[in-house]
Amino acid sequence: MHIAMIGTGYVGLVSGACFADFGHQVTCVDKDADKIAALRHGEIPIFEPGLEALVATNVAASRLDFTTDLAGPVAEADAVFIAVGTPSRRGDGHADLSYVYAAAREIAAAVRGFTVVVTKSTVPVGTGDEVERLIFEANPSADVVVASNPEFLREGAAIRDFKFPDRIVIGTSDERGRKALGDIYRPLSLNQAPLMFTARRTAELIKYAANAFLATKITFINEIADLSEKVGADIQEVARGIGLDNRIGTKFLHAGPGYGGSCFPKDTRALVKIAEDHDTPLRIVESVVTVNDNRKRAMARKVAQALGGNLRNKTIAVLGLAFKPDTDDMREAPSIPLITGLRDMGAKVRAFDPASMKEARRELPDIAYCDDVYACAEGADALVIVTEWVQFRALDLPRLKRIMKQPVMVDLRNVYRPDEMAELGFAYSSIGRDRA
Numbered sequence: 517m518h519i520a521m522i523g524t525g526y527v528g529l530v531s532g533a534c535f536a537d538f539g540h541q542v543t544c545v546d547k548d549a550d551k552i553a554a555l556r557h558g559e560i561p562i563f564e565p566g567l568e569a570l571v572a573t574n575v576a577a578s579r580l581d582f583t584t585d586l587a588g589p590v591a592e593a594d595a596v597f598i599a600v601g602t603p604s605r606r607g608d609g610h611a612d613l614s615y616v617y618a619a620a621r622e623i624a625a626a627v628r629g630f631t632v633v634v635t636k637s638t639v640p641v642g643t644g645d646e647v648e649r650l651i652f653e654a655n656p657s658a659d660v661v662v663a664s665n666p667e668f669l670r671e672g673a674a675i676r677d678f679k680f681p682d683r684i685v686i687g688t689s690d691e692r693g694r695k696a697l698g699d700i701y702r703p704l705s706l707n708q709a710p711l712m713f714t715a716r717r718t719a720e721l722i723k724y725a726a727n728a729f730l731a732t733k734i735t736f737i738n739e740i741a742d743l744s745e746k747v748g749a750d751i752q753e754v755a756r757g758i759g760l761d762n763r764i765g766t767k768f769l770h771a772g773p774g775y776g777g778s779c780f781p782k783d784t785r786a787l788v789k790i791a792e793d794h795d796t797p798l799r800i801v802e803s804v805v806t807v808n809d810n811r812k813r814a815m816a817r818k819v820a821q822a823l824g825g826n827l828r829n830k831t832i833a834v835l836g837l838a839f840k841p842d843t844d845d846m847r848e849a850p851s852i853p854l855i856t857g858l859r860d861m862g863a864k865v866r867a868f869d870p871a872s873m874k875e876a877r878r879e880l881p882d883i884a885y886c887d888d889v890y891a892c893a894e895g896a897d898a899l900v901i902v903t904e905w906v907q908f909r910a911l912d913l914p915r916l917k918r919i920m921k922q923p924v925m926v927d928l929r930n931v932y933r934p935d936e937m938a939e940l941g942f943a944y945s946s947i948g949r950d951r952a
């Protein structure tokens with residue numbers, strides 16, 4: 517099938533490359549001319565394991581190409597996916613749908629013949645109705661079905677998630693739309709991935725409900741971690757003890773500095789707004805948003821506590837800046853409010869991240885960036901682990917102790933064991949395992 521992917525970011529590029537790998541003919545479109553030029557030279561604008569090779573193979577097989585011109589590929593397409601950004605709208609937290617609607621208008625002017633227009637971006641309930649209205653307003657004779665197909669991939673494991681999904685949600689009641697999307701995803705249903713057909717609005721809500729639930733799970737274990745510290749329990753064991761119950765499950769029960777990233781923060785905020793607009797406040801999700809926002813900055817106070825409360829002129833080495841390992845994405849990363857908080861308290865900050873330092877420089881221009889862990893730690897008053905990159909799981913601890921000004925580690929991901937760190941002579945604090 518011919519597919520046009522509008523928006524070539526994390527979701528558009530991964531989805532486009534995977535669809536091409538299934539054998540479809542895919543054109544990825546983006547307004548960002550630099551991004552398209554780079555892709556045409558084989559340069560991948562994001563850090564995502566396996567993506568470069570997947571793109572190269574499919575470009576070489578002439579199944580995947582890149583352009584800034586939307587009209588050509590849309591005219592030829594059987595299906596057009598909208599995968600543009602839906603960031604938080606400045607000021608009120610609603611999802612900003614201006615990119616989605618702009619894409620819909622452009623698509624309306626370009627479609628030829630029967631075409632399924634599919635929203636892959638995460639969008640509030642009812643957005644599909646508005647996309648449909650805009651298309652028929654601009655082009656009343658268009659032969660178009662508008663469907664919702666939310667994406668559940670995770671950055672860092674995006675290709676695997678796309679090719680082996682837990683489920684594929686297809687939201688349309690139109691038979692032609694269902695058939696077209698069923699055909700597009702057929703290679704996956706051979707892998708036994710459940711294809712779930714629903715109404716469009718239901719599909720739109722599934723995506724927000726899923727992200728809000730996962731954000732709630734993380735926030736729940738974070739609060740239980742704070743209580744663990746107060747009562748002298750170990751959060752790692754509490755999490756395992758509850759997670760082994762199949763009804764709860766072990767995933768998303770890792771206590772840490774609060775969730776970040778391009779999805780959970782903006783999607784929880786948007787869901788709160790959607791619910792308010794429908795006069796059905798979601799109190800649990802509202803609390804999750806507030807608790808998580810406060811937590812990120814509280815991490816700076818935790819570091820201060822580890823150094824006796826005063827950070828003035830102290831040097832803090834921060835390991836990990838991206839919101840999670842295996843990505844360079846800095847959107848709403850916990851490292852940002854943490855580092856801002858440290859600097860507000862008078863600390864000097866140095867940082868190292870294996871992939872995100874280029875991105876980080878835009879958000880955090882006033883800190884020092886180091887070439888590796890040990891350059892970062894040299895002479896530091898404290899070392900803070902913020903992102904649990906695999907590179908930080910087996911640090912040379914005796915060496916760190918030798919080169920740091922004092923052996924203080926604040927491990928916000930519980931990578932190390934308190935007893936071992938104490939034996940090595942570190943003043944070590946972590947999440948939900950410190951005795952108050």
Ligand SMILES: NC(=O)c1ccc[n+]([C@@H]2O[C@H](COP(=O)([O-])OP(=O)(O)OC[C@H]3O[C@@H](n4cnc5c(N)ncnc54)[C@H](O)[C@@H]3O)[C@@H](O)[C@H]2O)c1
Nearest residue numbers: 523524525526527546547548600601602615619637638667
């Ligand atoms: N990043 C994730 O892990 C993830 C996972 C699931 C769902 N989502 C959702 O998918 C959507 C896209 O997210 P992303 O992280 O890929 O965003 P992104 O910001 O990385 O990419 C969006 C791209 O769309 C382009 N664009 C905007 N308007 C355009 C237009 N009219 N025509 C062509 N290109 C246009 C931008 O230039 C940008 O390159 C969002 O709604 C997000 O919530 C993201």
